[in-house]
Amino acid sequence: xxxxxxxxxxxxxxxxxxxxxxxxxxxxxxxxxxxxxxxxxxxxxxxxxxxxxxxxxxxxxxxxxxxxxxxxxxxxxxxxxxxxxxxxxxxxxxxxxxxxxxxxxxxxxxxxxxxxxxxxxxxxxxxxxxxxxxxxxxxxxxxxxxxxxxxxxxxxxxxxxxxxxxxxxxxxxxxxxxxxxxxxxxxxxxxxxxxxxxxxxxxxxxxxxxxxxxxxxxxxxxxxxxxxxxxxxxxxxxxxxxxxxxxxxxxxxxxxxxxxxxxxxxxxxxxxxxxxxxxxxxxxxxxxxxxxxxxxxxxxxxxxxxxxxxxxxxxxxxxxxx
Amino acid sequence: xxxxxxxxxxxxxxxxxxxxxxxxxxxxxxxxxxxxxxxxxxxxxxxxxxxxxxxxxxxxxxxxxxxxxxxxxxxxxxxxxxxxxxxxxxxxxxxxxxxxxxxxxxxxxxxxxxxxxxxxxxxxxxxxxxxxxxxxxxxxxxxxxxxxxxxxxxxxxxxxxxxxxxxxxxxxxxxxxxxxxxxxxxxxxxxxxxxxxxxxxxxxxxxxxxxxxxxxxxxxxxxxxxxxxxxxxxxxxxxxxxxxxxxxxxxxxxxxxxxxxxxxxxxxxxxxxxxxxxxxxxxxxxxxxxxxxxxxxxxxxxxxxxxxxxxxxxxxxxxxxxxxxxxxxxxxxxxxxxxxxxxxxxxxxxxxxxxxxxxxxxxxxxxxxxxxxxxxxxxxxxxxxxxxxxxxxxxxxxxxxxxxxxxxxxxxxxxxxxxxxxxxxxxxxxxxxxxxxxxxxxxxxxxxxxxxxxxxxxxxxxxxxxxxxxxxxxxxxxxxxxxxxxxxxxxxxxxxxxxxxxxxxxxxxxxxxxxxxxxxxxxxxxxxxxxxxxxxxxxxxxxxxxxxxxxxxxxxxxxxxxxxxxxxxxxxxx
Numbered sequence: 001x002x003x004x005x006x007x008x009x010x011x012x013x014x015x016x017x018x019x020x021x022x023x024x025x026x027x028x029x030x031x032x033x034x035x036x037x038x039x040x041x042x043x044x045x046x047x048x049x050x051x052x053x054x055x056x057x058x059x060x061x062x063x064x065x066x067x068x069x070x071x072x073x074x075x076x077x078x079x080x081x082x083x084x085x086x087x088x089x090x091x092x093x094x095x096x097x098x099x100x101x102x103x104x105x106x107x108x109x110x111x112x113x114x115x116x117x118x119x120x121x122x123x124x125x126x127x128x129x130x131x132x133x134x135x136x137x138x139x140x141x142x143x144x145x146x147x148x149x150x151x152x153x154x155x156x157x158x159x160x161x162x163x164x165x166x167x168x169x170x171x172x173x174x175x176x177x178x179x180x181x182x183x184x185x186x187x188x189x190x191x192x193x194x195x196x197x198x199x200x201x202x203x204x205x206x207x208x209x210x211x212x213x214x215x216x217x218x219x220x221x222x223x224x225x226x227x228x229x230x231x232x233x234x235x236x237x238x239x240x241x242x243x244x245x246x247x248x249x250x251x252x253x254x255x256x257x258x259x260x261x262x263x264x265x266x267x268x269x270x271x272x273x274x275x276x277x278x279x280x281x282x283x284x285x286x287x288x289x290x291x292x293x294x295x296x297x298x299x300x301x302x303x304x305x306x307x308x309x310x311x312x313x314x315x316x317x318x319x320x321x322x
Numbered sequence: 323x324x325x326x327x328x329x330x331x332x333x334x335x336x337x338x339x340x341x342x343x344x345x346x347x348x349x350x351x352x353x354x355x356x357x358x359x360x361x362x363x364x365x366x367x368x369x370x371x372x373x374x375x376x377x378x379x380x381x382x383x384x385x386x387x388x389x390x391x392x393x394x395x396x397x398x399x400x401x402x403x404x405x406x407x408x409x410x411x412x413x414x415x416x417x418x419x420x421x422x423x424x425x426x427x428x429x430x431x432x433x434x435x436x437x438x439x440x441x442x443x444x445x446x447x448x449x450x451x452x453x454x455x456x457x458x459x460x461x462x463x464x465x466x467x468x469x470x471x472x473x474x475x476x477x478x479x480x481x482x483x484x485x486x487x488x489x490x491x492x493x494x495x496x497x498x499x500x501x502x503x504x505x506x507x508x509x510x511x512x513x514x515x516x517x518x519x520x521x522x523x524x525x526x527x528x529x530x531x532x533x534x535x536x537x538x539x540x541x542x543x544x545x546x547x548x549x550x551x552x553x554x555x556x557x558x559x560x561x562x563x564x565x566x567x568x569x570x571x572x573x574x575x576x577x578x579x580x581x582x583x584x585x586x587x588x589x590x591x592x593x594x595x596x597x598x599x600x601x602x603x604x605x606x607x608x609x610x611x612x613x614x615x616x617x618x619x620x621x622x623x624x625x626x627x628x629x630x631x632x633x634x635x636x637x638x639x640x641x642x643x644x645x646x647x648x649x650x651x652x653x654x655x656x657x658x659x660x661x662x663x664x665x666x667x668x669x670x671x672x673x674x675x676x677x678x679x680x681x682x683x684x685x686x687x688x689x690x691x692x693x694x695x696x697x698x699x700x701x702x703x704x705x706x707x708x709x710x711x712x713x714x715x716x717x718x719x720x721x722x723x724x725x726x727x728x729x730x731x732x733x734x735x736x737x738x739x740x741x742x743x744x745x746x747x748x749x750x751x752x753x754x755x756x757x758x759x760x761x762x763x764x765x766x767x768x769x770x771x772x773x774x775x776x777x778x779x780x781x782x783x784x785x786x787x788x789x790x791x792x793x794x795x796x797x798x799x800x801x802x803x804x805x806x807x808x809x810x811x812x813x814x815x816x817x818x819x820x821x822x823x824x825x826x827x828x829x830x831x832x833x834x835x836x837x838x839x840x841x842x843x844x845x846x847x848x849x850x851x852x853x854x855x856x857x858x859x860x861x862x863x864x865x866x867x868x869x870x871x872x873x874x875x876x877x878x879x880x881x882x883x884x885x886x887x888x889x890x891x892x893x894x895x896x
Binding site: 044053 | 513514533536760777
């Protein structure tokens with residue numbers, strides 16, 4: 001088990017390096033750079049001076065190796081856009097994204113898994129059909145439309161703030177008031193992120209339960225006198241979790257690396273928006289840093305899912321044992 | 323769009339919010355209150371002297387001072403931190419007397435700050451984006467300070483706008499930034515990581531808080547020098563909050579929900595109908611700013627080297643080809659399609675919105691497919707085979723690629739309309755939408771055939787946008803930075819523009835610039851079709867507004883804006 005986890009950690013580090021390097025190189029290759037928006041205001045000599053100051057006049061290989069040298073020392077360079085260390089910018093925003101990601105993950109789990117168990121354990125019925133239709137609807141609505149619809153709902157009803165993470169008075173509030181303020185801001189972006197994930201979970205869980213309930217040991221448990229619900233919860237559900245937990249790795253990675261669309265529409269100051277701004281401005285080092293953090297979270301999510309899977313299913317532990 | 327359609331439907335189903343409850347405003351609406359607005363993108367820096375983007379410009383409008391400003395509403399010069407000035411007989415030397423004022427930290431504002439600001443702007447290591455706008459013929463002004471309250475500014479040559487040039491000058495605090503300039507780090511000073519209490523202000527507000535990704539909060543500057551005619555200290559509002567709202571749709575929803583009081587840019591034509599119900603309910607003001615002064619433009623690459631090996635160059639660079647395109651577009655229909663009717667036909671870069679410099683007496687190209695075909699036939703473009711496209715004598719098809727800015731709805735629609743309008747003429751247009759950085763890069767390098775794009779005007783006076791008019795200019799986009807004028811008409815425009823820049827006789831300047839506009843419209847290096855009528859949405863609780871067509875349309879005069887604060891029912895009101 002230990003060797004397995006260590007191997008996954010090595011893979012994660014390689015993934016972070018490859019993804020961030022590729023992002024930096026691709027951003028460099030794209031037409032334009034961070035100075036493009038000044039190009040019509042500065043004369044060519046001033047523009048050349050600016051590019052030299054930012055180190056953009058150096059050959060790509062030199063820029064890349066210089067950046068890589070820093071990465072080895074865990075220094076991801078300075079953002080060309082904000083003139084601040086990339087690691088500082090990412091750590092500021094990662095915390096905001098983490099808050100949103102945890103809320104969305106909990107919400108998706110709370111909605112998706114029970115509904116999946118419910119719909120998967122029933123072969124027919126109106127409830128099952130309603131759940132399936134709602135899931136397909138949530139899956140088919142593009143994130144932009146879903147986010148805008150929720151923002152519209154919040155604006156129209158006035159129940160919740162339309163956007164942002166805290167209100168302008170936030171900094172003057174006590175901790176308890178600040179948390180309450182945060183709790184009022186989080187439902188809209190969390191729901192926008194959680195609904196499609198909940199639908200995915202529901203679909204997967206439903207299929208896994210359907211498959212598990214056909215297993216002989218479930219039938220045997222029914223023969224021992226368990227009710228259908230007891231058989232599903234005690235025997236079918238733990239077995240069905242294997243495929244569902246596999247998805248969690250990807251979900252955690254996706255959520256923690258931020259969502260462009262949801263963060264932009266709901267004005268949530270997270271990593272997704274930072275990456276979006278960095279890409280628009282061609283901020284090489286910030287793009288690479290954001291990509292590295294996204295890859296890190298994806299790898300970490302997969303790793304956590306593997307651990308959870310090993311804990312939930314003894315067969316995984318025994319397969320991995322030397 | 324689904325959300326907004328839903329909003330409109332729902333709005334139609336609901337009673338006006340005022341019917342069930344009474345909102346009472348105080349009669350006295352002068353001082354106090356919080357004004358909340360939005361900002362689409364965050365500042366990269368608070369250093370206005372090195373960043374030309376909108377956020378630092380807006381922040382400097384709120385927090386920094388100028389010696390003299392051009393009133394954007396009246397286009398008249400107004401004293402600011404220079405309370406009076408005199409000009410030498412040749413209008414080349416100006417002596418300014420500064421008023422007694424202080425920076426927000428209490429340090430007196432003196433002529434040393436003015437001299438320091440010019441020194442910083444002209445320092446090559448700073449690469450200030452303000453440098454070129456404070457030069458005459460590429461030469462810097464000479465600035466001296468005989469005493470703490472007097473500044474003498476000498477122009478290296480005659481300059482038409484004269485002292486109005488100082489409207490471009492944002493004053494810098496010597497006591498805060500002198501060390502950075504000496505160390506060669508001025509360009510990096512006042513970054514977004516700088517603690518806000520390090521940023522001192524001469525303007526109506528001080529930046530009191532910056533929450534990255536969320537908002538900027540500005541408090542009243544208690545040391546602001548300006549008072550109203552009744553002697554009341556400005557600004558009127560206690561606080562301005564700029565919420566960072568990157569998405570335009572979400573920004574509009576926030577305005578509708580009353581969570582922000584105003585936008586920072588004009589309302590899109592397609593959103594006007596969405597806001598009407600709120601205007602009818604008295605919750606929102608939709609202010610017409612007038613006709614836009616920076617219309618979208620369509621231009622071909624006129625660099626000879628671009629077409630040296632391309633047979634299409636023999637007709638694509640011809641004036642008649644561009645005139646034919648101008649004739650082929652029905653500008654009324656264009657206004658209806660692109661701006662949903664809220665636009666006026668135009669024939670050149672100066673629109674009726676720029677009342678002082680607009681010339682109606684320029685060649686026009688009324689919609690006529692027949693005339694367009696005639697012009698094209700005159701340069702050898704006729705249909706020589708069975709397809710629908712024209713060909714030249716060598717059989718080369720009349721086809722070109724048009725680049726435009728992806729994500730800008732009016733530009734994307736304009737490009738599509740142009741493609742459809744040129745189809746009946748037999749000209750094929752391949753539209754390619756690019757991200758802005760890529761588009762600008764190709765524009766600067768000359769790697770394009772044609773582009774539909776926009777430029778943001780920062781001043782009404784053409785002398786302040788000489789880079790566009792002069793063939794050597796960095797914004798002479800159809801053929802940037804020419805060593806000598808490539809064409810005779812560009813030489814004529816160069817000569818006239820130099821006269822517009824150097825003449826101090828305003829009537830003469832207008833006459834000369836009318837000629838520039840006429841030559842431009844005859845040769846059409848850039849083709850203009852429609853200028854939009856611009857509207858801005860503001861909450862009904864905001865008053866004392868002086869809207870202007872230039873950005874920031876409302877907050878340029880933030881010190882005189884008032885907000886009405888709701889008071890409990892029964893304590894008066896209207």
